[in-house]
Amino acid sequence: xxxxxxxxxxxxxxxxxxxxxxxxxxxxxxxxxxxxxxxxxxxxxxxxxxxxxxxxxxxxxxxxxxxxxxxxxxxxxxxxxxxxxxxxxxxxxxxxxxxxxxxxxxxxxxxxxxxxxxxxxxxxxxxxxxxxxxxxxxxxx
Numbered sequence: 001x002x003x004x005x006x007x008x009x010x011x012x013x014x015x016x017x018x019x020x021x022x023x024x025x026x027x028x029x030x031x032x033x034x035x036x037x038x039x040x041x042x043x044x045x046x047x048x049x050x051x052x053x054x055x056x057x058x059x060x061x062x063x064x065x066x067x068x069x070x071x072x073x074x075x076x077x078x079x080x081x082x083x084x085x086x087x088x089x090x091x092x093x094x095x096x097x098x099x100x101x102x103x104x105x106x107x108x109x110x111x112x113x114x115x116x117x118x119x120x121x122x123x124x125x126x127x128x129x130x131x132x133x134x135x136x137x138x139x140x141x
Contacts, residue, residue: 043120053110083133
């Protein structure tokens with residue numbers, strides 16, 4: 001019994017860091033037999049919005065691995081298909097199971113984005129520089 005518990009503990013110790021280190025998740029599986037696309041997320045502060053609202057320049061904080069690392073500048077394209085949601089803290093918890101307690105979100109247009117907004121950008125592997133979705137948190141809002 002102790003040996004089995006020890007082996008299970010050892011297996012969890014080896015598998016947990018590997019599972020926790022994965023930053024990609026699967027998107028929906030296509031019906032045509034192709035492998036499922038995976039998504040990647042990038043979070044940071046908007047530094048610049050293109051004059052035609054077709055892209056944003058993002059300062060993204062990444063893993064610190066020594067001098068010259070930690071902050072990455074990333075340009076992300078925004079298309080008409082990009083879902084853009086403004087997420088705002090409500091300060092209250094509701095009983096609606098379909099909502100995120102303490103938070104409201106609403107759809108906004110790309111022209112509403114502004115420097116200083118904090119965003120989480122979701123992309124997929126086939127178009128790493130194009131946003132599938134943006135979640136925007138506005139400082140002081």
